[in-house]
Amino acid sequence: MKPADELELAEMIRAAKGPLRIVGGGTRRIGQMAGGEVLETGGLSGISLYEPGALTLVAGAGTTLAEVEAALAEGGQRLPFEVPDLRGLLGRVGASTIGGVAAANASGPRRIQAGACRDSLIGVRFVDGAGSIIKNGGRVMKNVTGYDLVKLMAGSHGSLGVMSEVAFKVLPRPEAETSLTRDGLTPAEAVTVMSRALGSPFEVTGAAYVAGQVRLRIEGMAGSVAYRLGALTKMLGGGWAVAEAAQSSALWVEVRDVAAFVGQPGAVWRISVKPSAMPQVLGIMADAQTVCDWGGGLIWARVADTGDAQAAALRGYLAQIGGHATLVRASAAVFEQVPAFHPAPTAIAALATGLRAKFDPRSILNPGVME
CATH class of the missing domain: 3.30.465.10 (Uridine Diphospho-n-acetylenolpyruvylglucosamine Reductase; domain 3)
Known part of the structure; x- marks a missing residue:
């Protein structure tokens, strides 16, 4: 239809x-x-x-x-x-x-x-x-x-x-875009740096951590970008490389589209946590490849597409610290035992059920998609 x-x-x-x-x-x-x-x-x-x-x-x-x-x-x-x-x-x-x-x-x-x-x-x-x-x-x-x-x-x-x-x-659309990159940082160091950048008055519009590299982005009028870039670099110290215009944009397309996982086998998780918890979450993800966005608050993790794809360990840990994990890609065998969306707390689940009953009393619209 x-x-x-x-x-x-x-x-x-x-x-x-x-x-x-x-x-x-x-x-x-x-x-x-x-x-x-x-x-x-x-x-x-x-x-x-x-x-x-x-x-x-x-x-x-x-x-x-x-x-x-x-x-x-x-x-x-x-x-x-x-x-x-x-x-x-x-x-x-x-x-x-x-x-x-x-x-x-x-x-x-x-x-x-x-x-x-x-x-x-x-x-x-x-x-x-x-x-x-x-x-x-x-x-x-x-x-x-x-x-x-x-x-x-x-x-x-x-x-x-x-x-x-x-x-x-x-x-x-902004007149200019520039990014700072720095390699060789641990997850804990990355969170500290990204938090400082995001807490600064310099209007950072991107903060990511990919394969040991921190990426920070500034956008706006050319003069403003140049000033804020200099001030942010001074605040964070040395060791930063600068990417401008198309080179900067390409860095963020990679993060945005999780390009590092394209064409690679495995199940993929999309994990939302408070940024300060990012190092601990990475620590419990056995042999995972990760891309971290939103200052550490969003973690994409690629793991082996077997068993429960680490669902029990990951969601069990998040139940203790807060956050949720969505299984966005996996084999049919994994999806048969692991719900794609994070199980909601009892009160929220009851509210969601009530809303669906109100808006879709016959349960005909994408049934089961968010369960």
Whole structure:
């Protein structure tokens, strides 16, 4: 099924006799594929509003990310949250859609400075599991009265409703970009350095740790970048190399897309913890290759794709210190015994079940995807 507009989408959902598998570009699905009849959102496409002066873009959920980014680039702007392209990591083909980006709350290295996808999402239209059309938010940033369904839909992976339209706040593209890199640091040293950089007044927009190398990024007006770069280098001491423009951008594409794992075998975890816990988490991941982003708060770990892929040890440790781990890539045998999403605490699980019952009373939208 491929509805051409929102009304047709609502009619299809109301008429559904069983589960529906919601598909945008098919590039961001995590875990086992949901069963049911495929419902594609690609027909709900097109940019309906783009006002560069108001920093606002509205598009159909099936609009490709490439089309959105091209329109913004022409206006000298961009999505603030640096959307990851995980097709290589997950072995997928196809074109990512802007609705899929929102449904996955896909957020890259700039999250530490600009916020996550949900922080830039200012309005949604969607159809719930009963076939009702719902609108929430708008085309400007404002305080929310009542339920903030915009934030709820971001990261729901199609389990609460099928988005038909999304509205985003956008930002100007920076005039300049420069990165500092330093090799040979231990995880503990890396966390200390990244924390100092992020706690400084120099507006660091990227802080990552890859194969013993710390990477720090500064963006903005050329004069401001030059000043902040010098001040940050002085504060952190010597031993730093400088990468500018395209060279700097390439460093962050590698981090954003977890390029180090592309084409490499193994199961892949996406681990969220407080940055100070990063060294300890790396210490319990036996023989893991890691890429750490968000100042240490996001850890990608590639491990052997056997047994439970270290799930018991990892999630058991996170239960003690706080955090969660999502299994984003693994064999069918591993996924049969390990849920992709981190098991939620009892109270949160009950709340999530209640929300799904309210928005999807027949349990037909991507059933089991987030369980």
